Amino acid sequence: MKIALITYHYSNNKGAVMQTYGLCKFLRDKGYDIELIDVRQSEKTNQPFYVKLVKYFIVGYRMQQDMKKFYPPLTRRYNSVEELRQDPPKADCYIVGSDQVWNPNISKELMWAYFLDFGSKHVKRISYASSFGISEWIIKDKSVNERITELFKSYTALSVREREGKELCENEFGVSPQVVLDPTFLNTDYKEFTDGIKQKDIIVCYKINKTPDFWKYAPVVKKELGLPITILNYNYPKKGYKYCFPPSLDFWMRSVASAKFVLTDSFHGVVFSILNRRNFAAILNHNDRDSRIINLVNELGLQYRLYNSLEEMLLNDGWKNDINYSSIQDLINKRVVQSQEYLLKAILSI
Template sequence: MTEKKEEKGEKPAVGRQRAVILNFWWSLNYGAILTAYALQRELEKLGVDNRLVNFLHEWCREPFKNSFSEKFAERYLKVTPPFESVADLVELNRTADVFIVGSDQVFRLSYNVGYEFYYYLPFVDADKKKIACAASFGASELEGTIADRELVRCYLSGFDAVSVRETDGLRLCGEELRRSDAALILDPVFWPAPGEWETLIRNADDGEKDFGLTYVLDQNKETDAVAAAAEHRFAVGKVIDMGNAQKDGEITLSPEQWLYNIKNCRYMVTDSFHGACFAIIFNKPFICVANRERGISRFESLFDMLGLSSRLVKNGETLDGRADLFETIDYAAVNQKLAAEVARSRRWMAEALQKPKAPQSFESEMTAFMMQRLSLAGCRIRSLEERTEEMGRMMIKAGLLRPYRVRYWRNRLLAALTFGKMRKKYKAKSKECRQKIDCLKKVLKGGK
């Protein structure tokens, strides 16, 4: 991917800063890549020179090649050179002033298995600014073990500004993560004026109009029933099914065409959060089937905020007595609420960028150091293919030591965060891991 030349933007509002953004822009998902596009453009309006971090999770590296996500990124996004591992990301500290994570479910641990709390920015130096922008935990409760939650609390304490996009996330920040200063803001796809999306839509094929539209990620009997009811009620001649980009690797629909279809449909049925977002942006009649496995809190938070709770069908709910699903949406009222929330969200981001970095205590610096060491110890070992025999031997040794190094730094960090019996427990475990590491090193050295 090549970096684009900078466009002339609006007058900088926060002064020149260099930022990198970490989110799911690469994940073969329309909402994810359009969220990244929107946030990058809005930061440019604030005068912030920014790049999306080009670090793909391993499961996505092959599917990403020649996908609609890669083609969109090459045409519209500014990205960093590619990174192969978490260890490589430490280099970003040399060029970036600000690290921004979000939006989307970046704080959901089950979505990032094997990447050592990557989106909590453990590889970032203590003197760099960290901002969570409309981040999501993806669930009403924190995932992971008690130790995982302690680490999340520790990582989040190092952020200079935290915002989430769901009320459940706001509650978790206040009640469990000691971030009562967290703010609730809108997903960045809402930040551009609706007309700004025309820049992309103009690059789509000029197709049909006045059709029904479905965009369902997890098709089942409930979604089929809602789609059939909507087709009957609106009496359209044709229904376009946009399918599921996450499951169908051969899908050819571009993000531009995806936007075109939503803007020009007569109504939309979806179980996608961002599908519902763009139906709202383009003022379309829509029905949303709650997708509990992917996270229902985000739907409820957004719809409650905008007075659209009647558009949601929850799991197991029948359509009997749900005439409200087909009532005309008062978009004049919705747009008024939306405009106020957009202004507040933009203002939050500008203030987060303007806010000076707080001085770091020695304890904070030491905690950041241990978090970084844990991250580096846990980074994935690259493939041994096409490497020299000597490099192969070095990496095999690293692979043998890696589990113990991860446990050592994890237990050492937990010992610093806990008290009493728990602290003694983690100190003992850390000491045990250190002994095993030393023993393994001796064995490996003798086997050279």
């Protein structure tokens, strides 16, 4: 069976890359023929021009290398929804998911692509762990929302990653999706990245937002744990910190998997800390995207690893204790099996 997947596959964010890889890996291991629909989101920043220029070439080169090594084949490049509608990928099934693919603030003019509004109506459509990344729907145009409702009702199977997404679907579009795990959880391991690694006495920091609070209190975290910090995603070398930019996917995965402690504000930073049984602390950014992390740690009983700021974290001692992963592994395994069965059943019903 031929499956065409659309997601945010082209990104400097390693979490976005790994959720793409995770879903493709799971489906390919089950024997399906997978193709990525090559629609790319712009990742604009407010950085100086020379920084943008350097990142364009260096990050672009790194991304191309990772795609060549880890991704399945890509379709032709689509620059608009209209191009996608005029020449849709040939497949038995379209799948959309997972990372904030239904967030209009991100998808913008490509929004309809991620609602699978292209291709023959005879091609089956599945949503796997699609995320809105917002708690309230921002589009008020009645005709747009009616079209989204129509599309959702045409899906063979509809699922979301967060409970807020389920509630949003029920309240705005009159459909009730299933809540499943992020696709990175579908695979039992990622030995192709982590085989043979040994724990290192380092703190790995994968923090998307480097706030004043972070720079003020990170040295205190170093002192408390007596370990150096490696920063995986900062544009410039910083005195007092080990530095890698841009890390390859290999390096990013091996760094998280081998760390003694992970400090992050990233959903996938938390996910791969859990999958690799690493001690971690997660810092909230106080925006709608926090719901992803809050949902996950609450479900696994790890909410004591979640803090509003580094300052708050340092006022507590819970983050210094080892996580008892044995106590939550049965719950993780149960949810993984439920998510795997949902997706395979959806595909087999085609």
